[in-house]
Every structure is written in structure tokens, then in C-alpha cells.
Amino acid sequence: MKILVCISHVPDTTSKINFTEDDTKFDTNGVQFVINPNDEFGLTRAMWFKEKQGASVDVVTVGGKDTEPTIRKALAIGADTAIRVDTEALEGFQVAKELAKVAKDGGYDLIIAGRESIDYNGGMVPGMLAKLIDANFINTCVSLEVDGDKATAVREIDGGKETLTSSLPLVIGGQKGLVEESDLKIPNMRGIMMARKKPLNVVEPVGANSQASTKKFEKPAPKGDIKMVDADNIDELIDLLHNEAKAI
Amino acid sequence: MSILVYTETENGQLKKSAFEVASYAKAVADQLGEKAVAVTINAESTNELANYGIDKVLEVKNDKLAKFSADAYAETLKNAAKQEGSKVVVLSQSANAKYLAPLLAVDLEAGYASNVTELPQTDGGFTVKRTAFTNKAFNQTSIDTDVKIIGLSNNAFGLKENKSELEKIEFEAQVSDENFGINVESIDKNTDKVSIADAEIVVSGGRGLKGPENWGMIEELAEVLGAATACSKPVSDMGWRPHAEHVGQTGKPVASNLYIAIGISGAIQHLAGVSASKTKVVINNDDEAPFFKAADYGIVGDAFEVVPKLIEKLKEFKANNA
């Protein structure tokens, strides 16, 4: 089985979110970048397939040279080959189109992406990619098994779960559940050394068009002061929730 | 031309989020001087859409669409948008709508903006405000294609009553076997409890509750309030609660009217995911817990004493206000 894992290079969850250039650009100053958490669950599931069922695992990202440490980390975790499409990731559709080229060229059976990236939270790349390459698509995937050319997946729905089957090729939008938190691997020294020798292929972009563009960023308005209620005065809380917040 | 809105149903009944996206579509239609057209799939009755300003509804009745299929539903909406010459398509951010939106975007060659929180600015271009960095910021996104798809954040716009003359039209989905590449084998849905996405109120528990055996009072509080139950990430990682209840930056987003956090410290990743909720209440025994800086109402106290009292008092309140 040939697996492609799509990796988004995102600010660590604890990053301070600030903007520069008149609030038109994300301020990367002092920000630590990581593999998008949803993608990391998918990557770890891919490693499981590699170990248990035999598979090759390529990882791909769309981005500038600054994203290389992130895909190197994926190599250190165990991926075989990394691909970087050498263009800035501007917007979901543009990224999906760039990935579609890599996906078609590679002839993958399974493409694992994350449900959404934690920076723009677009939630559009996996579905668009699937549609562009005419593959089946399962979103918010929390469990995935492959047997021959048939995949069985569980998807989260509002208030429950759905079990689905699909033929390959298949694209999934993955998240926690594909593997557990405790299954995530911190690359060891040997992995990091090996990753240096693994191929990281830089490919030219197709120059996909964007359909949307960010004009400006804003920060949420500062929060008003909290009202404290005494633990012995629950009636006051109920009164505030009913009459002031109109929440109950 | 028209504004098309997908108004979702659950067991044949229109969902509350359907009325919210309908309200929004009506406002966009007014802004652009167009009609608001809804699409329903296997709805028992569409009458209520007339309370939210919808001019016309395309009613799809098709047994093949009895179970959700992202591809087939996207195909249906594409056909509806083409027939109506719609330049704007409005969707909710339910799990199903988020699943089909990117497929529809490719089909319609439309730019898609998710997590939109306000009406678009349409003087000159077409710009929407959406959340980014999991509610830690907003971005103004210009959608530059002829057809535009908007995913409206749950609870961001609210319901706006608006009486209209509703024209009902039967609509053929025009789906084929090709749209059913994925089979639904089984659905496991908790029908006696509201989901986090649809809930007005969410009651959430953290590591401060010490163990899964203590969730009885969380469940009871949720029941009294008609709320969904949620939890912090470590609670689901330790297996105290199912993963589906994990909320936050790497879990489910919460945008309810009321969010009650019990024994949750308020780590940045947790806050990011729940901050879109309108009113936040914190119950924590540590007065320095970071959540107190991000909440509207707070009680410093032991959850094992405060929560049972709260349940008691809420029962009285409900009885008096029934």
C-alpha cells in the first residue's frame, strides 16, 4: 500500500498570536512551528500500517524552505520520503490543487490529511483534494482499517459515530482517535539521524490559483471582568444566569 | 439569481441550525436585493422556513438520500445552485455540512470560507469575517470567485424571525450510483442526548473531578439543564470519558449560549476551543486558575460541594419557572 500523509506546518498551540504589516500577516517572531496535531494522529496511523501491514509512507507539505524542519520531523518519526511543494500556502483551494498534482503523480492508495489545521481552521483541503483527484473521501475520521483494497472507517457525526466502507483510493480528514495520544511518537536520536539521509524532494508548484485571500487579521475584543459568586450563594448565580446573561 | 441555503434536517425535522442559516441567507439576500432559496432533503414539513424569510424551498424527496452521503448531497446542492443561478451558498458548520462543503466548492468552482461569524461586506468586493487560530483571532477573507460558499459558525448570527410567502417546489436530486462510492454500514447515535454541536448549554468536566466515577453529578447537572456533556483533553486521554466529548483546540469546538466548566484549569488550548460560547461559568477550587480570567461568572469552591447544590437549586428554579 502506498500512503501519502499531508502535513501542515502550524504554530505550536501555546504560541502567542500576533500580526504584523498592518495586521495583514501572522507574526512568526518567536513562534515554534510543529506538525499540525490532526495530521500527527494520521501520520502515526500511517506508521502503524507500515509496521503491521507493510506500506510505504510519503509525507508532503506545501510551503517554503522554512517548513523543512517540520517535514524532517515526520521523517524522523518514520516516514520514508518527504516532498515539499515549493510555494507559499496561501489558501485551502490553492493548497489542495498543489497536493492534487503530487497525489496523482504518486498513485497513492491512501491519502491521510488532518480534519483541519489549527491555524486557519479551514477544514477544506482534504475534501477538495479528494474531489480534484476523483477519490473517495471520509471526514472527521476516528478509526481506519484497510484490508486489501477495502477500507473501513469510523467517522464522528454530531452526537455519535458512523461506520463506513470505501474502496481505495481514499482520502481521509483525520483526527485524534485514529491513534491514541499515548501512541504519538517523539522522534528518538536514531530516527533523527536516519531522517537526515532520507530524501526530501523539493518539487515545483503547478502555480494553482487562489479563490480567497486574507485581507486583514483582528484580535478578539478584550474580555470584560468576571463576576465572582460566593460558593454559598448559588441563588445569585442562577439569578445572574437567568436575568443578566439570559442563558437559562 | 438567488441566495441558496442548505437547511438540514434530523429525522425529517428541520434543525435549529437550519433556521439560523435561513435567517442569515435572508439577510444576505436583502443586502444584495435577491431571493432566499432553501434546499431540504427528505424534510417532513418545510412550513417553518416561512418564519425566517425564505422565499422558496426546493424540496428533495429521495430514498437514496435517506442516509447522509457527502458526495450525493453535494451533487444535489450543486444541481440546485445551478438551476437557481445562485451566486452565494450558505451552509451551517454541522459535521455533515463541513464534510460536504469542500466537495461542493470544487463542483461549483466556488471559493469557500468556513467559520464565518458575520454578514459579508459586499460594497466593492465580497469579504467575510471568520475565526482563525481557533478563536484566538479573526480574519477578513475576500472570496474572489463568481460563486461563493459561506459556512456560518453555529450560534454566531442567531435566529431572526421574518414572515414570508413560501413557495414550495419539488426538486429532483439528480444523483447517480457514482455519488455513492462510500457505504454507510451503521450509525451509532445517542438519540436521547443533545450533541455538543447542537446544544444551547454545555456542561464540561476536567481533571479536577478526580475520576470517571464522579461524572454522575456532571450528567445530572446536564440533564437538569438539557445540556450536552463535554470534557477536557486529559480526561478523554485517560479514558474517563469518550473522545467525542473532548473539546478545545484539538477537540470539538464549542459555541453554545452557556458553557459551564467544572474542575478545568483553563489551559490556552482548552480556552481557544470554547471561547466562542456566549456565557462562561467556572467552578474551580483554585482562585488562581487561568479560566477565571476568561469567564463571565466564577465560583471558587470544591466542585463536590458546589455542583450538588447547583443541581438542587436549578431543580427548584426549573420547577418555579416551568
Ligand SMILES: Cc1cc2nc3c(=O)[nH]c(=O)nc-3n(C[C@H](O)[C@H](O)[C@H](O)COP(=O)(O)OP(=O)(O)OC[C@H]3O[C@@H](n4cnc5c(N)ncnc54)[C@H](O)[C@@H]3O)c2cc1C
Ligand atoms: C498540542 C496540545 C493540544 C491540546 N489540546 C487541548 C484541547 O483541545 N482541549 C483541552 O482541554 N486541552 C488541550 N490540551 C491540554 C491542555 O494544555 C491542558 O493540559 C488541559 O486542558 C488541562 O485539563 P484540565 O483543566 O482538565 O486539567 P488540569 O489542568 O489538571 O486542571 C484541573 C483543575 O481542576 C481544579 N480542581 C481540582 N480539584 C477540584 C475540586 N475538587 N473542585 C473544583 N476544582 C478542582 C484544579 O484547581 C485545576 O484548575 C492540549 C495540549 C497540547 C500540548
